[in-house]
Amino acid sequence: MQDVLARLRSEYMEMPGLRLKSEQVQRLCGIEPNVCQSVLDALVDAKFLWVTSGGHYSRVTDGEIRRPPLEKADLRKAGRQSLKAS
DSSP states (O other): OOOHHHHHHHHHHSSSEEEHHHHHHHHHHOHHHHHHHHHHHHEEETTTTEETTTTTTTGGGSSSSOOOOOOOHHHHHHHHHHHHHH
């Protein structure tokens, strides 16, 4: 099982954005469903993978990046300032 864990971790590291369902992992690694589920559960428990609502397994670090909201520029004030400077 450790070989499969290492291989699957490697696949996800080499391909950022990789999202696979359990059945796809089974085919990729050539493993039985119960072994596949054990490996996926171990990677989720280790917080390396997470499961989407659609059943896809994805790297935790590939999740949505939250950015602070952009501030709006007040172009009316900026325009008046540049007129005064001329």
